[in-house]
Amino acid sequence: MTINTSRRGFLKSAAAAGAVLVVGVRPDGALAASGSRSMLTPFVQIGSDGSVTAIVKHFEMGQGPSTGLTTLIAEEMGLTMDQIGYDFAPSDPQVYNNTLFGPMQGTGGSTAMANSFLQYRQAGAAAREMLLQAAAQAWGTEASALSLQDGVISGAGNSAPLGEFVEAAAQFDAPADPPLKDPSEFRLIGNPDVRRLDGAAKGNGSAMFAMDIVRPNQMIAMIARPEQQRATAISVDASGAADIKGFIDAQILPNAAGVAVFAETTWAAMQARDAISVEWDTTNAETRSSSDIEAEIRAALDAEPTYNVNEADMDAVRAAVDGAETVIEETFYFPLLAHAPMEPLNCTIEETAEGVILLHDGCQFPTIPHGAIAEFFGLPFDKVQIKTVLAGGSFGRRATPQADYQMEAAMAFSLTDRSRPVHLVWSREDDLRSGQYRPAMGHKVRVGLDTSGAIVGWEHRIAGQSILKGTPFEAMLVQNGIDFASVEGTFDSPYQIPSASFGLTDTPKATSTLWWRAVGHTHTAYVMEVMMDMAARAAGIDPVEFRLAYLTGDEADQTRKAGVLKLVAEKANWGNPPEGRSQGIAVHKSFNSYVAEVVEISGTPEDGIKIEKVTCAVDCGIAVNPDIIKAQMEGGIGYGIGHNMRDQITLTNGVVDQFNFPDYEPLRISDIGEIEVHIVPSAEAPTGVGEPGTPPAAPALANAIAAASDLRIASLPMDDNGVFFA
Amino acid sequence: MAISLKLNGKDQTVEAEPGTPLLWVIRDELKMTGTKFGCGVASCGACTVHLNGEPVRSCQTYIEDAEGAEITTIEAMGDHKIGAAVQQAWIELDVVQCGYCQSGQIMSAVGLLTENPKPSAQEIDDYMWGNACRCATYQRIRAGIQRASEILEA
Numbered sequence: 001m002t003i004n005t006s007r008r009g010f011l012k013s014a015a016a017a018g019a020v021l022v023v024g025v026r027p028d029g030a031l032a033a034s035g036s037r038s039m040l041t042p043f044v045q046i047g048s049d050g051s052v053t054a055i056v057k058h059f060e061m062g063q064g065p066s067t068g069l070t071t072l073i074a075e076e077m078g079l080t081m082d083q084i085g086y087d088f089a090p091s092d093p094q095v096y097n098n099t100l101f102g103p104m105q106g107t108g109g110s111t112a113m114a115n116s117f118l119q120y121r122q123a124g125a126a127a128r129e130m131l132l133q134a135a136a137q138a139w140g141t142e143a144s145a146l147s148l149q150d151g152v153i154s155g156a157g158n159s160a161p162l163g164e165f166v167e168a169a170a171q172f173d174a175p176a177d178p179p180l181k182d183p184s185e186f187r188l189i190g191n192p193d194v195r196r197l198d199g200a201a202k203g204n205g206s207a208m209f210a211m212d213i214v215r216p217n218q219m220i221a222m223i224a225r226p227e228q229q230r231a232t233a234i235s236v237d238a239s240g241a242a243d244i245k246g247f248i249d250a251q252i253l254p255n256a257a258g259v260a261v262f263a264e265t266t267w268a269a270m271q272a273r274d275a276i277s278v279e280w281d282t283t284n285a286e287t288r289s290s291s292d293i294e295a296e297i298r299a300a301l302d303a304e305p306t307y308n309v310n311e312a313d314m315d316a317v318r319a320a321v322d323g324a325e326t327v328i329e330e331t332f333y334f335p336l337l338a339h340a341p342m343e344p345l346n347c348t349i350e351e352t353a354e355g356v357i358l359l360h361d362g363c364q365f366p367t368i369p370h371g372a373i374a375e376f377f378g379l380p381f382d383k384v385q386i387k388t389v390l391a392g393g394s395f396g397r398r399a400t401p402q403a404d405y406q407m408e409a410a411m412a413f414s415l416t417d418r419s420r421p422v423h424l425v426w427s428r429e430d431d432l433r434s435g436q437y438r439p440a441m442g443h444k445v446r447v448g449l450d451t452s453g454a455i456v457g458w459e460h461r462i463a464g465q466s467i468l469k470g471t472p473f474e475a476m477l478v479q480n481g482i483d484f485a486s487v488e489g490t491f492d493s494p495y496q497i498p499s500a501s502f503g504l505t506d507t508p509k510a511t512s513t514l515w516w517r518a519v520g521h522t523h524t525a526y527v528m529e530v531m532m533d534m535a536a537r538a539a540g541i542d543p544v545e546f547r548l549a550y551l552t553g554d555e556a557d558q559t560r561k562a563g564v565l566k567l568v569a570e571k572a573n574w575g576n577p578p579e580g581r582s583q584g585i586a587v588h589k590s591f592n593s594y595v596a597e598v599v600e601i602s603g604t605p606e607d608g609i610k611i612e613k614v615t616c617a618v619d620c621g622i623a624v625n626p627d628i629i630k631a632q633m634e635g636g637i638g639y640g641i642g643h644n645m646r647d648q649i650t651l652t653n654g655v656v657d658q659f660n661f662p663d664y665e666p667l668r669i670s671d672i673g674e675i676e677v678h679i680v681p682s683a684e685a686p687t688g689v690g691e692p693g694t695p696p697a698a699p700a701l702a703n704a705i706a707a708a709s710d711l712r713i714a715s716l717p718m719d720d721n722g723v724f725f726a
Numbered sequence: 727m728a729i730s731l732k733l734n735g736k737d738q739t740v741e742a743e744p745g746t747p748l749l750w751v752i753r754d755e756l757k758m759t760g761t762k763f764g765c766g767v768a769s770c771g772a773c774t775v776h777l778n779g780e781p782v783r784s785c786q787t788y789i790e791d792a793e794g795a796e797i798t799t800i801e802a803m804g805d806h807k808i809g810a811a812v813q814q815a816w817i818e819l820d821v822v823q824c825g826y827c828q829s830g831q832i833m834s835a836v837g838l839l840t841e842n843p844k845p846s847a848q849e850i851d852d853y854m855w856g857n858a859c860r861c862a863t864y865q866r867i868r869a870g871i872q873r874a875s876e877i878l879e880a
Binding site: 060061062063064195196198199200201202203204205206207208209211212214220245265266267270340341342343344390391392393394395427428627628631632634635637638639642660661662666667668669670672673674675 | 772867
């Protein structure tokens with residue numbers, strides 16, 4: 001059956017009236033300016049009507065770059081935040097590349113501000129200098145005599161709105177190295193009163209997420225999927241859906257990974273998907289259960305590691321531990337975890353009248369689906385465009401090396417005559433059951449202490465499922481066979497631990513594995529910080545003092561990590577919890593930021609633990625937007641604590657056991673008390689905030705539970721391992 | 727079948743089969759996208775709307791059960807006394823992150839403040855329990871409801 005639809009014209013947006021000045025960079029990174037958007041894909045666009053628009057190259061999943069990057073432009077141009085707007089950048093890996101990723105546009109690794117901080121300020125500064133120069137020319141004076149403040153250029157007895165000089169400024173070349181404002185002049189950067197630019201729209205229902213895109217004459221597509229991971233479709237019988245009003249068609253995807261079900265509405269697509277029957281080939285399907293995965297990982301931890309991560313003399317480290325006065329040993333297990341962003345995955349694909357394939361997507365890594373879609377349709381790169389819209393969360397899920405959901409949309413679209421846009425929609429069940437999980441990982445650690453309680457040896461084995469092997473990121477992030485994402489946060493910890501060895505063994509994947517907010521740090525921080533706590537208690541030394549003893553170096557790594565640890569201890573009144581409460585502490589460096597957290601609980605594991613308060617200290621360099629940083633810490637803490645309290649994805653004979661939120665229960669408002677965040681003042685370059693709040697949260701909770709009860713939780717989630725949460 | 731609805735004070739007639747969730751009528755038929763789809767099983771609260779002033783999960787409310795009722799969505803909250811106060815508090819405290827759950831959070835918060843103008847933190851937790859936020863904006867939601875209460879009291 002073919003899909004017969006009428007082709008509709010694609011409306012071109014009317015060309016913007018009036019002159020513009022656009023400032024950005026050329027592919028070689030040099031600043032450039034133009035009077036035409038068609039000549040340059042910019043970071044900032046200024047209209048002769050005085051409108052200023054930041055072009056934000058990072059997508060917005062709630063972590064704040066739309067506000068943050070716009071702030072950088074506004075700061076250098078002397079604007080107030082209500083004098084500037086923003087648009088998301090189109091897909092262009094040459095100009096909008098993440099400078100920390102290479103020629104690739106993408107948001108991840110908590111790098112949005114780190115890689116944009118100078119770039120966007122330079123663009124704003126160049127625009128300012130060009131406007132001042134144009135005004136100076138008009139007024140017959142020197143640019144140095146003029147200033148741009150609140151949208152007005154003034155000086156030398158003159159004053160006029162910046163828009164008046166846009167046309168003239170666009171005739172100049174961009175300055176190669178425009179002067180940036182001195183931090184003492186900042187009005188917006190570091191200002192705790194700068195509010196989010198997306199706040200109002202997200203509170204009144206007008207914010208447009210990918211799910212809200214409705215293209216004229218669009219169809220909905222949902223994918224019928226096999227129960228077992230990696231089964232393939234052989235045939236489909238859609239007769240059961242024939243009577244469902246709005247059902248259009250059901251066809252096997254070109255890669256046979258599922259069946260595309262087309263309908264006029266989402267509800268019709270959902271009903272039709274349930275009504276069709278599909279015959280699946282399970283020859284190559286996954287058949288293992290979670291217990292098999294765990295057994296593989298535990299067996300790997302008992303064997304010699306495949307990789308010697310820090311090229312340590314493993315025999316010498318083992319001898320040092322064996323010869324120690326006290327040996328503390330623990331084996332940890334971390335289950336598969338789903339990201340479960342609030343907005344189920346979805347995107348819309350259409351073909352324009354010009355023959356361009358256009359994707360509307362809350363797109364985290366535009367370059368990957370851009371290339372994959374172009375290749376799939378046999379089109380040149382410039383015949384595919386991506387329009388990035390708001391994403392309702394991601395936590396890493398919207399960035400996959402395979403462009404998984406975008407390619408499902410492309411494959412479904414290819415089954416049609418391409419005359420109607422196709423909006424691919426996932427259900428929550430698709431989200432939880434379709435693979436792409438934080439991998440299952442295990443750690444086995446032996447720590448030796450001498451009679452004074454000092455560490456004399458740290459033998460650490462890691463085993464689990466690689467994220468990056470077999471992906472395009474392997475070349476960059478897998479070295480000598482070692483997947484950095486499996487070990488980050490261990491061998492490279494700022495702790496100065498004498499005689500330490502870190503070994504890694506890969507175990508087979510049962511599902512696709514994917515970075516999940518804070519990636520490897522989600523398990524490595526837990527292990528490092530629980531072991532430090534166990535060692536401190538075995539040594540009879542206060543856990544803060546014990547940690548500080550390994551942070552005495554004068555490198556930034558030690559001083560900054562020690563700094564957040566001391567600050568959080570002070571702010572949380574460490575060691576003096578209120579009556580009936582227990583405290584636990586953890587500190588971890590990730591994504592070049594340092595975060596320490598104290599979790600304060602009441603109750604016991606048997607009667608019910610209640611998380612009363614979390615205190616956090618963060619050092620992320622210059623705090624561009626302090627309130628967004630606090631929000632990211634709050635959210636990161638909730639994300640880390642919620643999953644480790646009670647979430648896991650399990651498999652039975654290759655079939656995911658969880659369906660929807662009732663069996664992958666999100667953190668709820670009643671689960672967690674007040675969170676108090678303190679930011680370390682800093683003049684260092686900004687570093688990540690989206691992820692670093694997550695890693696210390698669960699170990700700080702685990703350490704608080706141990707302080708309350710002597711229960712050490714080494715396998716997660718906690719509620720499956722002896723803890724009842726009130 | 728044709729079903730008559732009163733949505734945000736306006737009479738509307740939609741074509742929908744019995745058993746169709748109100749959520750999909752609002753989103754797919756009426757193209758009002760402020761009400762969100764999060765789980766489809768009434769377990770996240772993203773789809774919360776008011777039916778005769780009471781918050782309900784529109785993903786589990788059949789269209790025939792909404793016939794004749796006053797349905798209110800997030801789009802009408804700007805003109806609603808309590809809704810506008812909650813929205814103002816949300817902006818003051820920058821409650822939102824990704825924002826996808828916030829329409830539902832606000833509809834529930836308005837429901838709470840309608841029946842309890844000055845809720846305690848515990849009462850907020852008890853009432854708002856069913857509205858999940860994967861960004862974990864919970865303490866700002868708590869503070870936002872208390873701030874809205876202050877605004878309304880002033």
